[in-house]
Amino acid sequence: MPKKLLLGIIVVLIITNVATLLFWNKQDGKVAINTENAEVDVKEPVATVGEETISFDSWMNELRETHGKAELKQMIDKKIVTKLAEENDIKISDKVIKRELALLTGMQGPMSPKESEQKEKEWRKDIIYRYQLGALLTKGTTIPEDEMKAYYDTYKKQYNFSESMKVSHIIVSDMETAKKVKEELDNGASFELLAKEYSIDEDTKKDGGYLGYFQTNSQFLPMGYYDAAKKMEEGTYSEPFKSNTGVAIILLHSLLPDINFSYDEIKPYLQRELALDEMNQSLTTKPLWDKLDIQWIYGDKQE
Known part of the structure; x- marks a missing residue:
């Protein structure tokens, strides 16, 4: 089979599957449209606008015509760089x-x-x-x-790159409340939801306690946060401790080391x-x- 024709067949198959995310189930005519396995019936419209409909086939044709060449070029580019490197x-x-x-x-x-x-x-x-x-x-x-x-x-x-940390926190006014929050965390409660319920930090509670990303020597990082974080594993929360903003429990998202060249x-x-x-x-x-x-x-x- 000529190389050019073979490439064409491969590309059509790839694009028809929309970069491997669309997989036909021939028995019931349904297709998964994302990695969460959400499905649509290919015989039914994928959208309606008033009395107008958009069919699955017209959607696929538009994807092929609009994105097919760019997708294939990107795949070729990666192969070129990998091979020459x-x-x-x-x-x-x-x-x-x-x-x-x-x-x-x-x-x-x-x-x-x-x-x-x-x-x-x-x-x-x-x-x-x-x-x-x-x-x-x-x-x-x-x-x-x-x-x-x-x-x-x-x-x-x-x-x-300077040592940095990304952290969320729950700030409460006293140790008794902090221990109650810690107990709920230990029982599987969501840190984000507990921050929205208990935290007295009005600037972060609406975001589930997300404080942000700081260099560890930043003057804007509250007292005690780095000392607690350097003993923790990423993705874990701390014991309650006193800070200059109240009694804190922190969730360490990441702690990134110094990198110097x-x-x-x-x-x-x-x-x-x-x-x-x-x-x-x-x-x-x-x-x-x-x-x-x-x-x-x-x-x-x-x-």
Whole structure:
């Protein structure tokens, strides 16, 4: 079977399944539309607007026409970068990955340990892809050593990560109430719901006690929070303790360590960053498509 035709068949199957999330049950004509296994009957309209209806088939056709090419291109891009990075022995240091993961964690709201684990897997793939792509685009370019060293001396703090924590809390006025809250937590009650019920911190109770993300040396972190957090595991809550805001129970979402780089450690990544800037090159795979034999149903080359 010709390679081009085979690719076409594969793509049609993938897109018809909407990136593997739609799976036909031929016996009852139902299809799962998300990872929670919510189902719709393919013989029934997927939406109605007054007396007008939208059929399942018209919805699928729109998805194929609107997103099919972009989805396939993204899949090809990932294959290109992975293959060329392997051929050129491009590896990304675990320390760089950890720093990027820490930065992304800080940008997110509270997550359960399970959610954090899943997000980290997704982020890790994206981080490696982005750094490997940068390395491939700048392969063979050079930046003068004195220029890199001067840049590092000026901006080295931006490559480091300071120990930080993400935390929720319940603040009550006395230890007796705090012990009652702790007992309810021990019996399986929701920290978020208890914060809404008991906390006297009006700024956070509506958000289930979510206080935010802080560097551990921040003056805005209440007294005793870091001392309690450094003894805890992520996803657990503390014993009640006295703070400057009342009697507190904290829920530790994450505690992220210091990550500091020497010049030699960050130099390869700094070189790529400066080279991309001098080349005025965005992070796109377009220059890499000619390096491999790529055939797809939309043509031999990228537009």
